Amino acid sequence: KQEVTQIPAALSVPEGENLVLNCSFTDSAIYNLQWFRQDPGKGLTSLLLIQSSQREQTSGRLNASLDKSSGRSTLYIAASQPGDSATYLCAVVNTGGFKTIFGAGTRLFVKA
């Protein structure tokens, strides 16, 4: 059974710092991996989607990497801003299925 773990559960950093959020999964047979952002009381917004054949995706200050063999993905946020404060969720879809498995998320707070 696929399990997705995100470390740390919470993170507080000063504005301007570069940071890395971690996601690990137990079954390497994934179809894709997606990073989402969730603001308090809101729905989820997709940030980056990495196909199983890809190693990384970039969007602005965000870079997500994928290492299937080790069951890990990282989300790198450059030059963090207070507006980046939110919960970041990692989710995987296993090969051959339509079921998405989510991690519990990392709550990020960027201090001005």
Next chain:
Amino acid sequence: NAGVTQTPKFQVLKTGQSMTLQCAQDMNHEYMSWYRQDPGMGLRLIHYSVGAGITDQGEVPNGYNVSRSTTEDFPLRLLSAAPSQTSVYFCASSPWTGDQETQYFGPGTRLLVL
């Protein structure tokens, strides 16, 4: 496009009552799904559909029913609400074709079962 819409935004039920959570999307997406989110946990898949007339169970389907009569709508039914179903419910949709598998989420429905 309105994207993914959910109604109601908030609902209070008594144990044993039934209700339907509505979800609609105007992006002509084939894939739709329902999740629940509990404090300190990620989202858990309840049911999903890969097209009109086709539904399947997710991780936590017990106590919930779904149907998909049109591409646009994917309602979630609670037949007899229980306090354990107190949660925030999210609906999502996706084209799920080729490399277009990004999921788009609605704003959520907060459900309290007393």
